[in-house]
Each structure stands twice: as C-alpha cells, then as structure tokens.
Amino acid sequence: MNASVSRSIQIRALTKEYKKGVPVLKGIDLDIPGDGITAIIGPSGTGKSTLIRCINRLIDPTSGQILFQGQDLAQLSGVALREARRRIGMVFQEYNLVERLTVMENVLTGRLGYVSAFNAWLRRFPKQDIDEAFALLDAVGLGEFVNQRADGLSGGQRQRVGIARAIMQRPEILLADEPTSSLDPKTSVEIMEIMAAMAGKRNIPIIVNIHNVALAKRFCQRMIGMSDGKIVFNGTPAELTDTHLKEIYGGEDWLE
Amino acid sequence: MTASATRVAFPANWPLRIGWLLLAVYVVWATSQLDVTWTRFVEGIANAQKFLSRMFPPNFEPEKMQMIVKGLAESVQIAVIATVVGIALSLPIGLMAARNLMPAWVVWPARALIAVCRSFHEVVIAIIFVKAVGFGAIAGIGALVVGSIGFISKLFAEAIEEISPKQVEAVRASGAGFFSVLTYGVLPQVFSRFLGFASYQFDSNLRHSTMIGIVGAGGIGGSLFSAFQRFDYDFVCAILISIIALIILAEVVSSYVRALFNDNLALLDFFRNRRAARLSREKAAAMVAS
Numbered sequence: 001m002n003a004s005v006s007r008s009i010q011i012r013a014l015t016k017e018y019k020k021g022v023p024v025l026k027g028i029d030l031d032i033p034g035d036g037i038t039a040i041i042g043p044s045g046t047g048k049s050t051l052i053r054c055i056n057r058l059i060d061p062t063s064g065q066i067l068f069q070g071q072d073l074a075q076l077s078g079v080a081l082r083e084a085r086r087r088i089g090m091v092f093q094e095y096n097l098v099e100r101l102t103v104m105e106n107v108l109t110g111r112l113g114y115v116s117a118f119n120a121w122l123r124r125f126p127k128q129d130i131d132e133a134f135a136l137l138d139a140v141g142l143g144e145f146v147n148q149r150a151d152g153l154s155g156g157q158r159q160r161v162g163i164a165r166a167i168m169q170r171p172e173i174l175l176a177d178e179p180t181s182s183l184d185p186k187t188s189v190e191i192m193e194i195m196a197a198m199a200g201k202r203n204i205p206i207i208v209n210i211h212n213v214a215l216a217k218r219f220c221q222r223m224i225g226m227s228d229g230k231i232v233f234n235g236t237p238a239e240l241t242d243t244h245l246k247e248i249y250g251g252e253d254w255l256e
Numbered sequence: 257m258t259a260s261a262t263r264v265a266f267p268a269n270w271p272l273r274i275g276w277l278l279l280a281v282y283v284v285w286a287t288s289q290l291d292v293t294w295t296r297f298v299e300g301i302a303n304a305q306k307f308l309s310r311m312f313p314p315n316f317e318p319e320k321m322q323m324i325v326k327g328l329a330e331s332v333q334i335a336v337i338a339t340v341v342g343i344a345l346s347l348p349i350g351l352m353a354a355r356n357l358m359p360a361w362v363v364w365p366a367r368a369l370i371a372v373c374r375s376f377h378e379v380v381i382a383i384i385f386v387k388a389v390g391f392g393a394i395a396g397i398g399a400l401v402v403g404s405i406g407f408i409s410k411l412f413a414e415a416i417e418e419i420s421p422k423q424v425e426a427v428r429a430s431g432a433g434f435f436s437v438l439t440y441g442v443l444p445q446v447f448s449r450f451l452g453f454a455s456y457q458f459d460s461n462l463r464h465s466t467m468i469g470i471v472g473a474g475g476i477g478g479s480l481f482s483a484f485q486r487f488d489y490d491f492v493c494a495i496l497i498s499i500i501a502l503i504i505l506a507e508v509v510s511s512y513v514r515a516l517f518n519d520n521l522a523l524l525d526f527f528r529n530r531r532a533a534r535l536s537r538e539k540a541a542a543m544v545a546s
Contacts (some may be wrong), residue, residue, distance in 0.1 A: 014381075027333060056429055058428065058429055073465070082431045082432070083431065084431075085429060085430065085431035086431030087430075087431075090426070090429040090430075094427060096426035098441060099444070099445070100444040100445065100448070101362075101444050107431070109426070109427055109430055109440055110430050112427065112430050112432035112433075112436040113430055113431025113433075115436075117433055117434075117435035117436045117438075117439065119434075119440045120436050120439060121435075121436075154389070162426075165426075165430070169431070217384055228341065
C-alpha cells in the first residue's frame with residue numbers, strides 16, 4: 001500500500017454544534033487525498049478551524065465519521081485518542097508555543113506522546129530525538145536559538161519552531177490552522193515554503209486553513225471551499241474561478 | 257445638536273453614592289459604640305510614653321541573647337518545615353481546585369477543603385493544635401501547614417485558571433498524556449507566579465511563627481509573651497528588634513530567590529541596579545527578535 005492511500009482521510013456526515021440546534025458544520029462529506037497540500041478556504045466563522053480541530057479531536061464532533069487508516073477518529077478516547085494524536089502534527093495560527101520553555105523544549109514537546117511523563121519532566125529524551133530536534137532547528141534556520149526562551153522570538157521565528165515541533169512528531173498527516181495569518185506577506189511565503197518542503201520530503205500530506213487565496217493557489221494541489229458550514233467547492237487551484245470565489249465568500253466587490 | 261443635550265457622558269451612580277454614605281455613617285456610629293474618644297486617646301499617650309521609656313535601652317545581655325537566638329532558631333525551623341510541607345500539599349490541592357483542568361466533582365471537594373483551611377487565623381488554628389497535640393513546635397508546624405494550604409492552594413488554583421489555553425492545546429495536540437500536559441503546558445506558565453506565592457508564604461509563616469508561641473505552639477513568641485507578663489520591657493524591645501532583623505533578612509533573601517528564577521539574574525546584578533540590568537536585557541532580547 002502506498003503512502004498516498006494510507007494517509008488519506010474520509011469525512012462522512014460530520015456535524016458540530018457548539019450550541020444545541022445551531023450547527024457550525026452541517027454534514028461535511030469530504031475525501032482528503034493522502035499526498036500534497038490541501039487548502040481549505042472560506043470566510044471567517046464558517047467552521048474551517050472547527051473542521052480541522054475535529055480531525056485531531058481538540059474539538060469533539062457532534063456526529064459523523066472521520067476515517068483515517070481504518071480508524072474512526074471521531075470515536076476515539078483515552079489512550080487510543082492520544083496515540084492517534086501522536087500521528088497528527090498541528091501548526092497553529094498564533095504559534096501556540098509554550099512561552100517560558102526554550103526553543104528546544106518546545107520542539108521536543110512533539111515527542112511527549114512517546115516519552116513517559118517522568119522522563120519528559122526530567123528532560124530525558126532519547127538521543128535520537130534530541131539529534132533530530134537539532135537537525136530540524138538547523139533546517140528551519142534557528143540553530144542559534146536552541147536554548148533561547150520562546151517568548152524572545154519574532155512571529156516568523158515562532159512559527160518555524162511550531163513547524164519543527166509538528167514535524168518532530170514524525171506525523172503521518174499535518175494540520176495547519178491559519179499558519180500565516182499573523183505574519184507579514186514575505187514571512188508568510190517563507191513559512192509556506194518551509195512547511196511544504198519539510199512535509200514534501202517526508203511524504204506528509206498537509207491540510208491547511210488559509211485566508212490568502214493567492215497563497216493557497218501557489219502552494220496547494222487541491223482546494224476546498226467552505227461556506228456556511230458546508231463544502232461548496234472541491235477541485236484543483238486551476239479549476240477555482242471567480243464564480244466559485246463569489247459563491248464561497250459572497251459578493252464580488254472585493255474581487256479585483 | 258439636539259442629541260447632545262439629552263446624552264450624558266457621565267451619568268450619576270446613585271446606588272454607589274448611597275453606599276459610600278452608608279459606610280461613612282457606620283464608621284461614625286461604630287466609633288461612638290467603642291468609647292473611642294479624644295480624652296481616652298490623650299490618656300493613652302501618657303501611658304505609652306511610660307511604656308516606651310522602660311523599653312530602652314533594649315536588653316541584649318548574653319543570657320537574654322541566648323534565649324532570643326534559641327527562640328528565633330525554633331521559629332525559623334517551624335516556618336521552614338511548615339512552608340515546605342504546606343506547599344507540597346498545596347500543589348495537588350490547588351491543581352484539583354482549578355476549574356479549567358478538573359471536572360466539577362474534583363473541584364468542589366478541593367475548594368471546600370481550601371475554604372475550611374482559610375476560615376481561621378493561624379493563631380486560632382494553633383490553639384486548636386495545642387489542645388490536640390500538646391505544647392510545642394509540632395502544634396505550631398501543624399497550624400502553619402493548615403494556614404499555608406488555605407492560602408497557597410487558592411492562589412495556585414487561580415493562577416492555573418488564568419493560563420493561556422493555546423499553549424495547553426498545542427501540547428495536547430502532540431498526543432501528550434495528562435501529566436506531560438501539566439509539566440509542559442501548565443507548569444511553565446504558572447511557575448514564576450507560584451514561586452512568588454511560595455516566597456510570600458514563607459515570609460508570612462516566619463511572622464506567624466514568631467506569634468504562635470504566645471499560645472504555646474513553640475518559637476520566640478513564648479519568650480515574648482512571658483517577657484510582657486513580667487513587665488520585662490527592655491527584653492521585649494530586644495526581642496522585637498531581633499524579629500524585625502529576621503524579617504528584613506528573609507525579605508532580602510526571598511526577593512533574591514524570586515529574581516533569580518524569574519529573570520535569570522546573576523548574583524552580581526542583584527547587588528548592582530536590578531532595574532537597569534533588566535532593562536538592558538530586554539533591549540538585547542528585542543534586538544535579537546527584530
């Protein structure tokens with residue numbers, strides 16, 4: 001079985017209601033391929049973040065299935081859920097680094113699913129993990145910052161640490177929730193490049209929520225348009241026309 | 257123009273005004289109830305003059321000094337033991353009382369325990385312990401442990417409730433178990449504040465430990481109380497001066513410990529200008545970041 005099949009996700013009739021009777025996700029049916037980068041675009045508040053967080057269960061869906069490698073992620077709990085989370089990396093909009101930990105400690109957070117709590121507390125990680133953390137930090141250009149605390153870094157540097165932390169999990173899929181929305185345009189492109197390169201090298205498919213349509217078209221092989229809790233577009237960047245964008249975001253005055 | 261005539265930028269808050277008025281009335285009434293009068297105050301001043309003149313010079317004779325050192329040493333021992341044990345117990349209790357990490361059936365028993373520990377002043381708890389386990393340091397330690405639990409657990413729980421959930425979310429997303437989430441996602445966020453609480457609690461345990469001796473729970477308080485009863489005021493003065501010196505010393509040490517952990521200050525920086533040192537470090541960090 002090749003990687004692209006084993007790392008795909010099938011979502012079936014997924015709904016999420018934060019308040020009873022007010023669904024944010026309205027029965028999502030979606031196949032996400034097991035390779036390349038899939039972008040999810042859509043207006044704010046349409047449930048993109050909720051969808052992505054249902055996959056690694058930072059949010060519990062109300063009903064539906066999320067099938068990944070023969071498991072229904074929506075049904076997992078306890079140890080099984082933690083073991084599934086280990087295989088799913090995540091990059092966050094506001095980086096979500098632990099501010100008072102060093103860059104190295106933040107990156108090794110990616111191994112917490114594999115190291116016992118006691119050993120982790122004493123910072124006793126396997127040598128292989130530590131070597132890999134050094135290599136990843138060199139690769140994202142932060143080799144000089146290993147022992148610096150995360151709260152002293154700039155936004156772009158933080159997100160690089162965030163990517164290294166996610167890759168450190170040796171994940172089988174990478175989720176990215178608005179990874180560039182807090183960054184300037186140039187840094188945004190750099191972050192997307194790093195993420196695409198690191199995941200590409202390791203055959204990790206990426207699912208990324210993104211506001212910047214141009215950036216999405218530039219990096220992604222597949223685009224999914226969401227509007228009002230439903231999927232309204234699913235195709236390649238070339239297939240995405242202004243008509244689709246109008247349907248996704250509503251109105252047309254904002255289109256150039 | 258018409259709108260500005262009807263709109264009020266600072267509307268009068270009558271309930272608040274009435275509240276202040278009621279407070280003022282109550283203070284005046286309570287004063288009259290308690291025989292707080294000017295003549296009574298003037299009589300008191302004359303008495304205080306006599307008392308103060310008998311306090312000086314303080315009596316630091318060698319045998320008195322020996323008593324002071326012995327009493328203070330016992331107070332310090334009580335305070336250190338009570339703080340260490342109290343904090344060790346407060347950590348899990350405070351954690352259990354944090355509503356953002358624990359289910360309600362864990363939170364409410366923990367909060368009830370904290371509320372009970374907080375209900376009484378240390379001296380009252382010390383009286384109970386003296387009655388229960390007899391005179392001596394063990395009663396004092398017990399009393400201060402209970403007091404520490406009431407104070408530290410509550411502050412610790414509140415600190416945990418104020419942490420950023422984003423950092424915790426990221427650690428959870430990596431597949432970390434509960435205890436790893438605690439040590440990597442929660443503790444780093446609260447550690448410096450917790451250190452502040454702990455050093456403050458040591459400070460206040462030290463002060464309490466000089467006092468609980470009055471009810472027979474060990475420490476310098478016992479000597480102080482009996483000196484008062486013997487009208488041995490120059491010895492009282494010596495004891496008070498020694499306590500002040502001890503508290504100042506503890507304050508200096510604890511502020512250094514805090515600075516050491518919070519800001520990674522070197523020992524030399526502490527004796528130089530700490531503020532200047534911090535500013536220059538922040539500047540350096542900002543330059544690295546930009």
